[in-house]
Amino acid sequence: MPELPDVEVYRRRLDRGVLNKTIRKVSVSDSRILDGVNAATLARRLKGRRFVDTRRHGKHLLVRLDKGGWVHFHFGMTGAVHHIRDGDRPLPYTRVRFDFSDGDHLAYTSKRLLGRVGLTADADAFVAEHALGPDALDSEMDLAAFRKALSGTTRAVKAALMDQEALAGIGNVYSDEILFHARIDPRTPATKLDAAKMRRLHRTMRRLLETAVERGAGSDDFIDRVPRGWLLPHRHKDGRCPRSHGALATYKIGGRTSYFCPRCQR
DNA sequence: TTAAGTGTTGCTCT
DNA sequence: AAGAGCAACACTTA
Numbered sequence: 001m002p003e004l005p006d007v008e009v010y011r012r013r014l015d016r017g018v019l020n021k022t023i024r025k026v027s028v029s030d031s032r033i034l035d036g037v038n039a040a041t042l043a044r045r046l047k048g049r050r051f052v053d054t055r056r057h058g059k060h061l062l063v064r065l066d067k068g069g070w071v072h073f074h075f076g077m078t079g080a081v082h083h084i085r086d087g088d089r090p091l092p093y094t095r096v097r098f099d100f101s102d103g104d105h106l107a108y109t110s111k112r113l114l115g116r117v118g119l120t121a122d123a124d125a126f127v128a129e130h131a132l133g134p135d136a137l138d139s140e141m142d143l144a145a146f147r148k149a150l151s152g153t154t155r156a157v158k159a160a161l162m163d164q165e166a167l168a169g170i171g172n173v174y175s176d177e178i179l180f181h182a183r184i185d186p187r188t189p190a191t192k193l194d195a196a197k198m199r200r201l202h203r204t205m206r207r208l209l210e211t212a213v214e215r216g217a218g219s220d221d222f223i224d225r226v227p228r229g230w231l232l233p234h235r236h237k238d239g240r241c242p243r244s245h246g247a248l249a250t251y252k253i254g255g256r257t258s259y260f261c262p263r264c265q266r
Numbered sequence: 267t268t269a270a271g272t273g274t275t276g277c278t279c280t
Numbered sequence: 281a282a283g284a285g286c287a288a289c290a291c292t293t294a
Contacts, residue, residue, distance in 0.1 A: 003272070032289085059273080077272045078291080093291095112290045114273060155283065164274085173272055237294085255286065257271075 002059060002075035002115075004136055004169030005209055006218030010073075010081045011056045014063060014106070017083035020050050021100035033095040033110055035072075035118030045069070045119060046098065055123050057135050058168025062123045070123050076114025080218065082107045136169040137209050146202040150190045157193060157201075158186035159253055170205070172256045173232065174212070178205045180231040185265045186258050187251070235259045 002010075023046045028039035037045075046065070053064040061073040061081070073081065082091055086103025096108040096117050108117055120126040133149055134141055141149075149167040150160050160166055161175040170178070179186045182204040184197055193201065215225040226232050229242050239248045241261035249262045 006272090074273085076274075076289090079273095110290095111292075112271095112273095114289060116274095153282085159283085162273095171272060252285090254284075255271095256273090 002077075002079055002218060003171040003174045004056075004059060005174070005212035006080075007056050007059050007061050007075065007169075008137070008213045009216055009218040010075075011054045011061055013081065013083055014051065014054050014061075018051055018098075018100065018104070018106050019054070020052060021102055021104065023047060023049050023051070023098055024101045025099040027097045027099070028095065029097070030095045030113065032113050033108075033115065033117055035074075035116035037119050042096075042117075042119065046071070057123075057127050058132050058164055059171070060126070060130070060132070060168075062120070062126060064123070068121075070120050070126070072116075072118050072120050072126055073108060074116045076110060076112060076116075078111040079115035080109050082109065131165050132168040133164060133166045134168065136167050136205060137213075141167075141206070143199060143202050146205070147198055150193070150198070153190050155190055156187045156253065157184060157190045158258055160190040161205075169209070172258070173235065174208065176235065176259050177231050178208055179265060180260060181208060183265050185262075186253075186260050231259065231261075 026043040026046045028034060028042065031039050034042065050066045051063045052066045055062045059074065062070045064070050084090060084105050084107050091107050091109050093109045093111045094107040095110050098106040134145060153160050158175050158179060161170050161178065162172065178201065182201045184201060211227060215227065216222050231242065234240060234242055234248060239259065240246065241248055241264060244261055244263045246261060246263050248259050250257050250259055
């Protein structure tokens with residue numbers, strides 16, 4: 001479920017496991033995953049290089065190469081990166097594999113092929129080209145910046161939270177979670193949030209995203225570590241509100257299903 | 267068997 | 281012009 005917290009966990013995984021190792025080989029098993037580069041060029045550009053730094057902006061992960069340039073990763077709905085140790089079994093749906101000289105490899109997996117991997121010269125330029133708004137967890141995302149990100153739109157607050165050009169990093173699952181904890185109806189027009197609700201929404205957003213990162217969002221066992229009282233495990237047909245225990249309501253926005261509690265969120 | 271789904275893009279319609 | 285709705289992408293699961 002790669003939204004901001006998941007991608008941040010992936011980023012830390014790379015920081016811990018694969019920085020400064022020499023890339024020996026890059027293999028692409030399905031080139032549909034590549035964005036603006038072919039497999040041969042990607043391999044040629046990376047061979048002999050090292051990953052030296054990581055950056056995340058919203059749901060995008062950028063990894064800097066020594067001697068310049070970055071590899072960018074986007075995960076779609078089913079993507080991830082894994083540090084696979086020498087001798088361990090390769091993962092199914094590995095679409096791009098970066099082999100290091102110590103025998104370990106970095107696996108970029110994507111079941112549904114909705115993500116993308118590519119090269120970019122400059123991380124800031126990449127963010128600008130994709131018209132990404134400020135990152136939802138960046139230190140500069142204070143109340144004033146948050147208010148600005150949601151201002152000037154009559155859209156439902158849920159749609160505004162998910163708009164990557166307004167605020168980068170929040171998707172369907174976390175927008176539901178944040179609105180649930182802030183006790184705001186997802187259909188509320190963003191313009192109609194008063195100062196108190198805006199403050200509550202901002203604080204809730206930061207707290208939940210931080211907690212999700214701490215708990216290892218995006219890891220296989222995250223489901224076992226989801227804090228009590230979160231909506232996440234109840235987002236399914238017949239799910240009940242963990243607070244009021246009433247039936248959850250759903251409605252569609254942009255083809256996505258939104259779950260909320262009509263008693264707690266108004 | 268059918269449909270829905272964590273994301274994004276691009277197109278149509280209002 | 282903003283914003284909603286929809287299809288497409290490939291595959292799994294309910």
